Amino acid sequence: MEERNNGQEQDRTDYTGNRECHGSGKYQGTCTIYCHKEAGEALLSICRLTLAEKFLKWIGDRILICEVEDGEEKEILSMPVRFFDIGSTKMKQFGFQMEITGKKLTCLGDEPFHEVERRYAANSDYLLCEAFCLYEDREVFKPYEKHHSTALDAGRLADELSVKNLVLYHTEDSSLSTQKQRYGKEAEKNFSGKVYVPDDLERIIIA
Numbered sequence: 001m002e003e004r005n006n007g008q009e010q011d012r013t014d015y016t017g018n019r020e021c022h023g024s025g026k027y028q029g030t031c032t033i034y035c036h037k038e039a040g041e042a043l044l045s046i047c048r049l050t051l052a053e054k055f056l057k058w059i060g061d062r063i064l065i066c067e068v069e070d071g072e073e074k075e076i077l078s079m080p081v082r083f084f085d086i087g088s089t090k091m092k093q094f095g096f097q098m099e100i101t102g103k104k105l106t107c108l109g110d111e112p113f114h115e116v117e118r119r120y121a122a123n124s125d126y127l128l129c130e131a132f133c134l135y136e137d138r139e140v141f142k143p144y145e146k147h148h149s150t151a152l153d154a155g156r157l158a159d160e161l162s163v164k165n166l167v168l169y170h171t172e173d174s175s176l177s178t179q180k181q182r183y184g185k186e187a188e189k190n191f192s193g194k195v196y197v198p199d200d201l202e203r204i205i206i207a
Helices: 037-050 115-121 135-141 151-160 176-187
Strands: 002-005 030-035 063-067 073-076 079-085 094-100 103-107 126-130 165-169 194-196
Touching: 030 037, 030 073, 037 063, 079 115, 094 115, 103 115, 126 151, 135 151, 151 165, 151 176, 165 176, 176 194
Parallel strands: 030 063, 103 126, 126 165, 165 194
Antiparallel strands: 002 030, 073 079, 079 094, 094 103
16 A cells, blocks of 8 residues: 655645646655565565666655554554455455545455455445456456456445445456446346446545
8 A cells, every 4th residue: 555745735635545746747755655564575676676776765765665564553644544464365465444534445455355354344335345357257267266256246245244335446357348337237236335346547536
């Protein structure tokens, strides 16, 4: 998770995490990346192998890697954010829960739901859940073999957890022109709340 702080009045961040830069168009603040220890070490290794010194010099100065532990809470952009281990069977991975304008938003990470996440995800106002493909396309995209879910699974989970809004992400991109309608329709077979299938850079107003 990434936080960017800038004291300049011409820049502002909305509740979707988008930053708008005016004037010069150059970012002048501090970028803080929140992750567990292993992810932080991997990120640093990749940066050292691929980036020029003129970029590396900002790490530890204006680019900060903040390690967090399972269950740890941080205040980010004046909002409480709690990080949690999703219980991945492949590689250590964290999800997060945050409160935005009094609404509880929970992100389950990049794998199917694990029971250890229930205490964070249950009764969320907004649940972010990966849906790699449609259930009807499971033989094409093999989601279960890749440790992923379908839109049908996500809708069933949202209903089970009594959430109000479901946001689907990490989808295959072979049918972008019809994805909103098709993914939403499949998730709604099991879920009566609002389903979002956002396009890249699309904003969702938390209300």
